[in-house]
Every structure is written in structure tokens, then in C-alpha cells.
Amino acid sequence: MSCSDEYVSHVAGDLIQITPQVQAKLKKAKYGVYNHSAVELCHWTKKSFANEGSCYKHKFYGISTHRCMEMTPAAMNCENRCVYCWRPAEFYDTLKMPAELVDEPDVIVKQLLKERKKLINGFYGSARNNKGKLDESLLPAHYAISLSGEPTMYPKLPQLVKYLKTLKATKSIFLVTNGQEPAMLKRLADEDALPTQFYLSTNASNKKMFHAINRPLHRNAWERWWESLRFLATVNTRTVLRMTLIRGYNDGHDFVDEFAQMMAEGNPHFIELKSYMHIGMSAERLKHNDMLEMDEVRDYAGRLCTKIPAFEVMDESAVSRIIVLQNKERRVDRWIKEYLEP
DSSP states (O other): OOTTTOOSEEEETTEEEEOHHHHHHHHHTTEEEETTEEEEOOHHHHHHHTTSOOOHHHHHHOOOGGGEEEEESOTTOOSBOOTTOOSOGGGOOOSOOOGGGSOOHHHHHHHHHHHHHHHHHTTTTOTTSOHHHHHHHTSOSEEEEOSSSOGGGSTTHHHHHHHHHHSTTOOEEEEEEOSOOHHHHHHHHHTTOOOSEEEEEOOOSSHHHHHHHHOBSSTTHHHHHHHHHHHHTTOSSEEEEEEEEOTTTTOOGGGHHHHHHHHHHHOOSEEEEEEOOOOGGGGGTSOGGGSOOHHHHHHHHHHHHHHOTTEEEEEEEGGGTEEEEEESTTOOOSOOOOOOOO
16 A cells, blocks of 8 residues: 555545545454544453453553553554554654544544444354443443554544543543653643543653654654653653663663663653564564563563662563553552542
8 A cells, every 4th residue: 555545544524534445444453433533442351351361551550451442533643653563653644633623522432432332242242251341341431542643643632531531430541642742741731631641652762762763753853752751750640651672772781771860850650661562563664573571571670670769660461571660759559449520
């Protein structure tokens, strides 16, 4: 497929839409799609339906896996072309989402809930799945605004977060960002629309590494990311720095000091260290051996804790090759038990 004959998004009926060709590819991959937004049932949600395990967000923070809705209001819009991304980053084609061309937050949520229900309905036919869990999953308690693209590009993100908070079943909202839209992060704070937990992708300790891994389109991408990091150091909500470890790119011991200094300045509540996983579209850019073994992730975590003693290992998930560190000096309860209504 070439960009000349199949653009990812176009304007139809005065709204941004993913092209029918790409929509078909996404639906074949079991996405639910509505205009420029998308939803998916992740691997762990499906396993949870069959009582075969839960994702690390449940193990680390108490998030209910089968009641987690992974969604995005910017399915094919991103400022980076990250080498490790398992999404179809090669098809992203725009850096602009004008407010007058996007769906309203309530429309996005209602339509994606319908799409998600269609995906869930297919699991009722198997006796191995827990019908009670399937019924419960129709009313999400947790929203992970991530999935694909960069959600902070959606110009009505504060309204989206506030709308999700009004839903009776909502207990928590996680927002994952690449840090390229610091102005939007500040808007979330200024408009009283902070998520329960911010994730900032933290994969590079210097500008050269940043460009090699994230392949940004903005010339000042490194500076934009640092502005986001400094914002997260002071924001009044839970924060996580999420590092994807890739062999030969950012796993070297020579970089530990740089990462430690950066993470200390960001002063997050948690640091997640996760091996790159050789799945999806990333398999066309990286090799299987670029994944780290769990022992290597543990070793890296130990070296990092030595450099920033404010952090200690909180937990790990070997099956996902991930370790989470907790900030002892900025401690919060790891368990998310309830969400306060706005």
C-alpha cells in the first residue's frame, strides 16, 4: 500500500475519518472503528474472559482487566514513528486534528461502546468464557486512552476525560502520551480534567537516541518532550514514566546515569521498565533478539535503583517482561480503589 493511493484519514461529511481501506484492515485486526477513533479488546482482556489471567495493570494497580476499555480518539494520528511501535505507524499521515473536524467526546464514547459490545458479543458463544465477566465488561470501570496514535492530538481531550468521569461505572482513567503536546497536558490541568494516571513514554536519555527510537516529525521534539517531563514532575495526579527497553538502542549500561538523572528530575510516582515485544508492525523494523530477557530487565532495574535510591522495586510481571519501581519519597497507594466524581 502506498500513501499516494490510500491516505489514512480524510475529511468526509465535515469530519476527519479513517479511509475505508484502512478501516477494513483495522476491522480485520479486530478493532472497532468510528471516524477517527478506535477501540480494541486486548490480549489480556480476552484471557480474562476465560479466567486465564489478568494484565500487569491489574497486578500492579488493581485495575479490573475485563472491565478495561482500551480506546483512542486519534487512531491514525501521531507525531512520531517509533521503531518499537506495534501499531501501523507507517500509515499515520497528519499532524493536525482541527477542532471543527473532530467528533464530540460523548459521540466518541457512545459509538466506541457500541463497537466494543460487538467485539464482546462474539465471546458469548464459547463455554470457556465467564458469562458474568462478559456481562460486567459491557460497562467499563477503567478507560485506557492509548491503543493507537497520540491521544493528546485530539483537541477536545479535556472534555473527553471530563465526560468519562461522569459515567457512573468509571473508577479510573489512564492516559498514555509521547510527550509531544505539552500544551495539551497543561490544558488538562487547567481545565480540571486530569486523568487518574499519566503515562509518559520515556525511551531515550539523549537527543540522538530520542530521534533513533521515536523518529519524531517535529524538529523540536526533544524539547517538547522535556517540557512534558517537567510538567509531570509537578502535576497533581499519579504519574508513570514508561521505558521500553530495546537491545542495542537504550539498554546499555553506559546510559543508566543519563536515565537516572532524567527520571529523578521527572520525579514520577512509578517507573515501568518493559522489554520491547516483537509483535505487530514492529516485527518489520526490529529483530526478535531485540527483546530483553526478564533477567536483563531485572538487572537494569537494579542498576537504576542504585543510581536513584528514592526508588525501589514494587512488583514485576515476568510474562509481560516488565518491572515497576515505586517512588518512596513521593509515595501513593499503588492500589486504585475508587474514583472521585467531579
